[in-house]
Amino acid sequence: MPAPHPKHAAPDHPLLAPIAARWSPYAYDPSRDVPPEQLLSCLEAARWAASSYNEQPWTFLIARRSDQQAFETLLGCLLEANQQWAKQASVLMLTVVQHDFRRNGKPNRVAAHDIGLAAGNLVLQATALGIDAHQMAGIDLDKARETYGIPDGYAPLTAIALGYALSPDAIDDAELQSRETAPRSRKSLSELVFAGRWGTPAEL
Numbered sequence: 001m002p003a004p005h006p007k008h009a010a011p012d013h014p015l016l017a018p019i020a021a022r023w024s025p026y027a028y029d030p031s032r033d034v035p036p037e038q039l040l041s042c043l044e045a046a047r048w049a050a051s052s053y054n055e056q057p058w059t060f061l062i063a064r065r066s067d068q069q070a071f072e073t074l075l076g077c078l079l080e081a082n083q084q085w086a087k088q089a090s091v092l093m094l095t096v097v098q099h100d101f102r103r104n105g106k107p108n109r110v111a112a113h114d115i116g117l118a119a120g121n122l123v124l125q126a127t128a129l130g131i132d133a134h135q136m137a138g139i140d141l142d143k144a145r146e147t148y149g150i151p152d153g154y155a156p157l158t159a160i161a162l163g164y165a166l167s168p169d170a171i172d173d174a175e176l177q178s179r180e181t182a183p184r185s186r187k188s189l190s191e192l193v194f195a196g197r198w199g200t201p202a203e204l
């Protein structure tokens, strides 16, 4: 059996395969395109996420590397630090959140939560298909709004890069390369699952 990828999770408890295999690469193969039918599956996975009152407060703006002009336009909405590596990806997208309920115009307190669920679905579907994904908060919000004519009531939230990871050796920048080779870490369950009183780890 081949050795597991060093970036795959080392879980304390068994996980579904795509959850264990997902990580956020910085090196992408610019010569490989995500096939359109697989991209559609990723977006379909987002579409079927749960959401409060089934509001589905998410929209995706998307650009494929194969359409160079569209890709450059979306790339230009990322902060410089993210452009540096995301320019090698096959697909870029922006997520856009609708803050108020369509049903009554009142604020949807959990809209960002729901878009996170949709993005989570998308990324796990991608991973299951052998596509790597990297989400980003580092976007130029004003530029994204202006570039795409995002209307009032909607707000750009994050970006997602999809593609095929390369070995860390493919990265020139020393800082990015050290991030790429750093071990992954997580808080322990006892730090984030409490019972009875805040700060008391749940005994499971």
Ligand SMILES: Cc1cc2nc3c(=O)[nH]c(=O)nc-3n(C[C@H](O)[C@H](O)[C@H](O)COP(=O)(O)O)c2cc1C
Residues within 6 Å of the ligand: 022, 023, 024, 025, 082, 134, 135, 136, 137, 138, 139, 158, 184
């Ligand atoms: C909402 C969100 C925003 C993020 N923003 C950025 C970003 O702007 N730039 C970046 O390089 N990584 C970004 N990341 C990636 C995180 O740094 C990464 O998920 C985290 O370090 C855990 O690593 P892993 O995804 O490999 O498990 C973001 C991730 C998420 C979910």
